[in-house]
Amino acid sequence: MSAGAPAAAEGKDAGGLRAALGGLPTRGRSFLAAGVAAAVCAYVLGQGDLLRVGLLLAVLPLACVAGLYRTRYRVAGSRRLSPSRVPAGSEARGHLRMDNVSRLPTGLLMLQDHVPYVLGPRPRFVLDRVEAGGRREVSYRVRSDLRGRYPLGPLQLRLSDPFGMCELTRSFSAYDTLTVIPRTEALPPVRLAGEASGYGDGRQRSLALAGDDDIIPRSYRHGDDLRRVHWRSTARYGELMVRREEQPQRARCTVLLDTRRLAYQGAGPDSAFEWAVSGAASALVHMLGRGFAVRLLTDTGSSVPGEGADGFAGSTQESADSAGLMMDTLAVVDHSDGAGLSRSYDVLRGGNEGLLVAFFGDLDEEQAAVAARMRQRSGAAVAFVLDSGTWVTNGAVAGAVDERLRQLRESGWTALAVGPGVQLSDLWTQAARQRTETSGYSDSGTNGFSGGWS
Numbered sequence: 457m458s459a460g461a462p463a464a465a466e467g468k469d470a471g472g473l474r475a476a477l478g479g480l481p482t483r484g485r486s487f488l489a490a491g492v493a494a495a496v497c498a499y500v501l502g503q504g505d506l507l508r509v510g511l512l513l514a515v516l517p518l519a520c521v522a523g524l525y526r527t528r529y530r531v532a533g534s535r536r537l538s539p540s541r542v543p544a545g546s547e548a549r550g551h552l553r554m555d556n557v558s559r560l561p562t563g564l565l566m567l568q569d570h571v572p573y574v575l576g577p578r579p580r581f582v583l584d585r586v587e588a589g590g591r592r593e594v595s596y597r598v599r600s601d602l603r604g605r606y607p608l609g610p611l612q613l614r615l616s617d618p619f620g621m622c623e624l625t626r627s628f629s630a631y632d633t634l635t636v637i638p639r640t641e642a643l644p645p646v647r648l649a650g651e652a653s654g655y656g657d658g659r660q661r662s663l664a665l666a667g668d669d670d671i672i673p674r675s676y677r678h679g680d681d682l683r684r685v686h687w688r689s690t691a692r693y694g695e696l697m698v699r700r701e702e703q704p705q706r707a708r709c710t711v712l713l714d715t716r717r718l719a720y721q722g723a724g725p726d727s728a729f730e731w732a733v734s735g736a737a738s739a740l741v742h743m744l745g746r747g748f749a750v751r752l753l754t755d756t757g758s759s760v761p762g763e764g765a766d767g768f769a770g771s772t773q774e775s776a777d778s779a780g781l782m783m784d785t786l787a788v789v790d791h792s793d794g795a796g797l798s799r800s801y802d803v804l805r806g807g808n809e810g811l812l813v814a815f816f817g818d819l820d821e822e823q824a825a826v827a828a829r830m831r832q833r834s835g836a837a838v839a840f841v842l843d844s845g846t847w848v849t850n851g852a853v854a855g856a857v858d859e860r861l862r863q864l865r866e867s868g869w870t871a872l873a874v875g876p877g878v879q880l881s882d883l884w885t886q887a888a889r890q891r892t893e894t895s896g897y898s899d900s901g902t903n904g905f906s907g908g909w910s
Contacts, residue, residue, distance in 0.1 A: 484517040484621035491515070520621035530558030533611050533628050535569070541635045541780065544725070547599045548634055550579070550608060556586040564616035571598055572606045575634070600636045601725050603733070603787045608632045637783040638737040643884045673697035708768055708810030709748040711739045712800060714755050717791035719817025721844040728844040729791070732815040735840060735880045737786050739813045744779050748811070752782045756792050757799035760785045797826045804830050812837040818844055819860045828867035838887050839864050839871040847876045
């Protein structure tokens with residue numbers, strides 16, 4: 457929640473008292489002009505009663521200006537976004553709250569919140585009167601089909617006195633940020649290598665040491681199962697010692713996103729690049745849900761979350777936090793100016809990457825060769841290759857995607873072409889079928905697929 461402090465702390469008036477005088481509406485200016493005219497006529501005609509009427513007419517708007525100017529710091533505003541992170545095409549709601557922290561009631565309040573045009577029309581509200589110590593709450597909806605980070609604010613408040621003689625405009629300095637993340641698809645479950653019954657798909661379990669004689673015990677802790685007490689070590693050390701538990705190991709998965717500008721044609725929510733970003737987001741969420749230690753890698757060599765061993769999400773890091781960090785990255789990812797995949801290959805060849813899921817744009821012969829070499833360091837590799845020419849022409853013009861797929865498959869990739877309008881969930885199942893038909897073996901013992909996808 458982004459709370460706007462009282463206007464004395466965060467608001468900015470539009471030029472102070474001079475601005476308040478300049479902000480007199482038609483009613484206030486009419487009263488002031490009538491009062492001045494009556495005073496002049498009273499002076500010329502020598503009418504004392506008319507002079508008193510003129511003074512009353514002229515003083516009333518000036519008194520309203522003074523009163524409004526003195527109470528301008530006594531209105532506080534706050535904004536709350538619910539939620540602050542939404543998928544593209546989904547709605548979020550902005551909640552505005554105004555508090556009158558003075559001892560006097562306010563007049564007419566007009567609220568206006570500044571939002572980017574891609575989120576919809578600028579919300580405006582009118583509040584009749586807020587009693588002393590009172591509060592008013594209003595809300596509005598925002599929605600974007602384009603991923604990104606969008607600032608909301610500042611909140612603008614127009615104050616009016618009870619007689620409508622004067623208006624004063626103020627702006628609060630608090631901002632909020634709405635993060636629009638890519639759309640994701642629910643993918644069919646996969647049966648992964650190294651899984652043990654009861655421990656999740658992406659987890660493997662290994663004993664601390666192999667034999668009973670080689671067991672390294674530890675001290676007994678409150679809550680340990682007494683059946684795990686190692687009596688020989690207990691007698692040796694003179695205190696209760698227990699066998700070490702099996703140590704969970706998380707299988708790894710790298711999701712590679714090709715962001716090269718020259719690899720994609722077209723733009724907009726239905727472009728090939730946006731499909732690749734959405735596909736990478738879907739794969740990340742799916743693999744995290746399966747218990748994998750996941751990272752997002754781009755062709756520039758940058759890795760997210762960048763924590764834990766080799767840039768993977770650490771085993772103690774919450775999956776939700778890891779997913780949020782990677783989704784925030786995908787919300788703002790843009791085309792890179794790089795011409796090749798060599799930097800991502802340099803990252804991948806540093807060690808065993810486990811499962812590799814890649815989303816490629818157009819590949820020429822050289823870059824297809826680089827991508828083919830990535831497979832050598834991965835237990836299993838699945839590539840989704842987008843022929844952006846078919847996306848621009850709606851399938852009328854096809855590139856050399858078939859030749860690139862053959863090149864990848866010969867090096868061990870499970871490679872599929874991605875056409876316009878296709879669902880990633882269908883390709884996910886198709887990749888499992890292709891892998892089962894072409895390999896005919898199980899990758900058990902690696903951090904890849906075991907017997908295909910189920």
